[in-house]
Amino acid sequence: MNSHQLEKLLQQDAPPPPDAAARRAARQVALAEFARVQAEAAHETAASRWSMFQALLGTLRLSSHTQRSDDMPWYSRRMLLGGAASVCLVIVGGALTWKTLRVDPSLAVLSAPHESVSVPTKDVGELPPPVTSEAAAEPEARPREEESKLRDAQSRRDAEQAAVQAASRQELAKKEKDEARTRVPIAPPPAAQAPEKSADAEEVVVTGLRARIQQSLEIKRDAVGVIDSISAEDIGQFPD
Amino acid sequence: MDPRDLIRRAQAGDATAFGELLDSHYDTIFRFAWRWARHRANAEDIAQLACIKLANSLAQYRFEAAFATWLYRLVISCAQDWKRSQQRHEHDELFENASLTDGSQTEDQIYLAQVLMELEDLGEGMKETALLVHAEGMSHAEAGAILGVSESTISWRVHTIRRHMGKREARVSV
Numbered sequence: 065m066n067s068h069q070l071e072k073l074l075q076q077d078a079p080p081p082p083d084a085a086a087r088r089a090a091r092q093v094a095l096a097e098f099a100r101v102q103a104e105a106a107h108e109t110a111a112s113r114w115s116m117f118q119a120l121l122g123t124l125r126l127s128s129h130t131q132r133s134d135d136m137p138w139y140s141r142r143m144l145l146g147g148a149a150s151v152c153l154v155i156v157g158g159a160l161t162w163k164t165l166r167v168d169p170s171l172a173v174l175s176a177p178h179e180s181v182s183v184p185t186k187d188v189g190e191l192p193p194p195v196t197s198e199a200a201a202e203p204e205a206r207p208r209e210e211e212s213k214l215r216d217a218q219s220r221r222d223a224e225q226a227a228v229q230a231a232s233r234q235e236l237a238k239k240e241k242d243e244a245r246t247r248v249p250i251a252p253p254p255a256a257q258a259p260e261k262s263a264d265a266e267e268v269v270v271t272g273l274r275a276r277i278q279q280s281l282e283i284k285r286d287a288v289g290v291i292d293s294i295s296a297e298d299i300g301q302f303p304d
Numbered sequence: 305m306d307p308r309d310l311i312r313r314a315q316a317g318d319a320t321a322f323g324e325l326l327d328s329h330y331d332t333i334f335r336f337a338w339r340w341a342r343h344r345a346n347a348e349d350i351a352q353l354a355c356i357k358l359a360n361s362l363a364q365y366r367f368e369a370a371f372a373t374w375l376y377r378l379v380i381s382c383a384q385d386w387k388r389s390q391q392r393h394e395h396d397e398l399f400e401n402a403s404l405t406d407g408s409q410t411e412d413q414i415y416l417a418q419v420l421m422e423l424e425d426l427g428e429g430m431k432e433t434a435l436l437v438h439a440e441g442m443s444h445a446e447a448g449a450i451l452g453v454s455e456s457t458i459s460w461r462v463h464t465i466r467r468h469m470g471k472r473e474a475r476v477s478v
Contacts, residue, residue, distance in 0.1 A: 066473045067466035073416050074438040079338035079347075082331060086348040091326050094355035095319060101360055102317045 241279060311371060315363050322362070326355060332372065333379055339435050340383045342417050346390075353382040369449060376440075376450045380432055419469075426468055429453070433461040 165172050283293040307328075313321035333354045338347035357378055365374055424431040429451055436447040437458065444458040451458070 067469040070416075070419055070434070070465075070469055071438045073412055074434065075441070077339065077413070077416060077439060079335045080344060082334040082351070083344070083348065086351070087330055087334075090330065090348070090352040090355045091323065093352060094326055094359045095323060097356045098314075098319055098322050098359035098362075102319075105317075105363075 237275060237279070241282065307371060308367065311362070311365065311367075315365070322359065325362075326358070329371075329375060330355070332375065336376060336379050336435070336440070337383060339439050340380070340432075341386075342413070342420070346386070350379070350383050350386050353386060354379045357382055373446065373450050376436070377452070380450070419472075422468070422472070423465060426464070427461075430461055430465060433458055434465055437462055 280293040284291060287293075310321050310325055310328075314325050330351065334347060334351045337350035337354065338344065341347045341350055354375075358375070361378070365371065420431055420434070423434055432451055433447060436442045436450060437444065442450070444462070445455045448455045448458045
């Protein structure tokens with residue numbers, strides 16, 4: 065056989081028709097493989113999206129598994145973010161404080177706690193009412209009629225105030241009695257207040273000493289523990 | 305329907321389009337597989353492998369060459385893989401198509417199978433070149449495109465096959 069005969073044989077070589085069962089089997093297998101490939105491609109697409117999301121999260125991560133902070137981007141350093149957070153906190157706090165003080169400047173004034181000093185109003189209430197400056201400056205120069213009118217008005221005021229003070233005295237005594245159970249009132253020395261308020265008074269009448277002593281005894285008697293109690297009168301007698 | 309649209313639909317994941325593509329090209333696949341293997345059962349195995357590989361690699365087809373050219377390349381690749389997996393090429397069923405052919409053609413088939421085995425031993429790609437050029441009637445350029453070699457390489461292979469057949473005829477006549 066020469067080459068021409070080979071070419072002729074190859075050209076005349078007719079393959080048999082494919083078997084229908086083999087064709088159907090090949091088709092089913094190929095379609096199953098095609099479905100598997102498509103499902104895998106869809107899964108890979110979803111996985112690639114998730115991997116992109118993970119890569120984004122990894123870019124913004126605050127910690128590194130490699131124990132090397134140099135591997136992390138500069139904007140995700142923990143110290144840098146902590147410093148930025150501290151600066152933001154200071155700015156917000158300062159702004160709130162500034163706005164609050166701007167609305168009410170009196171908040172900036174520091175005052176002593178009111179509970180540390182207790183001034184009984186009973187003693188102060190017994191002071192004579194203040195005398196006007198005109199009456200105190202020139203009592204001799206006024207006529208007798210005016211002086212008598214002033215004394216009458218003064219006496220009426222005294223009577224009225226005495227009635228009011230007598231009513232409030234009982235209420236205050238009861239209130240102070242309750243307060244004295246929990247704390248010992250530290251009253252300022254009467255000598256420190258008396259000169260201011262009785263500077264213009266001609267007569268000073270101090271009452272309630274007995275009630276104070278009795279109140280002090282009752283405080284000590286009713287106390288659960290062993291305490292000592294002093295009244296404003298006793299404080300005034302202490303040496304300086 | 306345009307074959308390119310059918311391929312695009314199959315590449316997009318349309319199983320129906322892929323089934324139509326298989327139906328329209330299965331004859332071509334089986335024909336070349338049979339010519340390569342010259343055995344029905346082996347040709348059916350190679351054709352089935354080619355169909356599976358088509359399902360796997362259809363997305364890689366870029367329309368840069370004709371689909372038939374790409375399909376021939378795929379079938380040749382599957383046939384070579386099958387050959388490596390089977391570790392044998394000879395078969396004892398050369399007469400399985402005797403009922404479909406007459407006696408002289410059966411004798412020619414035996415002779416043709418022997419010649420193709422000699423060409424396969426002659427060098428890589430010689431058998432495929434002879435099948436594509438002489439059996440499928442392709443030009444040297446088309447055969448080169450399928451086999452991934454240049455046209456001149458195909459021409460050289462055809463010349464080598466003719467020279468081998470001349471030597472063989474001289475050897476037989478002596």
